[in-house]
Amino acid sequence: MPPTQPQQAGERVTSTVYRHRLPEVLCATTELPSVQYADRFALATGAVEGTTAEAWARALFGDVPDLGERIVWQGVLGLRLASGRAPGTLAGWRVVAQDERVIRLWAQSWFIACELVVERGDAEVSLTTLMHYRRRLGRTVWTPVSAVHRRLAPGLLHDAEVRV
Known part of the structure; x- marks a missing residue:
């Protein structure tokens, strides 16, 4: 299945979802052994001057995960995250x-x-979100979670723009 075409995901936000045949540029520098799912949300903004990617990431996710992020990331996806603020996280x-x-x-x-x-x-x-399914369960769990993720991502970008 080819990637979905870029589409409006909200005001000034475009999105592309890849389930197979990912562009090499997405996979070239990843730490993942392979990528089975990827999506990319881009917000057109004039607020990039003088900001870093780290500043944007902190505006998106904060220094520590909030309760909702912990429920999804740790509770549903089982991701092992650092607790509290830690160097390199x-x-x-x-x-x-x-x-x-x-x-x-x-x-x-x-x-x-x-x-x-x-x-x-x-x-x-x-x-951009890149997923590697380490077990069959990965696809089973991520498929419904990804639908929610794709609905929330445009709002995350808009909210981060306000914070930046």
Whole structure:
């Protein structure tokens, strides 16, 4: 199945969902052994000047996960996250790569591994989610959770823009 075409996911937010045949650029720098699912949400904004990808990621997720994030990330997906603020983490996720324009966050459970990529472009900021199913259960659990994720992501980007 080819990726869905970019579409409006909300005012100034475009989205693309990949379930197979992911672009090489998405997989080239990931820590994941393979990627079975990816989506990318991009917000056109003038608020990128003078901000870093880390600042955007903190505006998206905070320093530590809130209750809702803990329920989904740890309770439903079983991701092992750092508790509290810890060096090299953001919202409990391990920071695996970072520069001014891109930050890559990584977490895993026994059945799924995930990478979140926040990228600051010249006139947009994007959030990309990459999934690797470590066990068959990964696809079973992520499929319904991804539907909620795709509904929430545009609002997360808009809210982060206000915080930045």
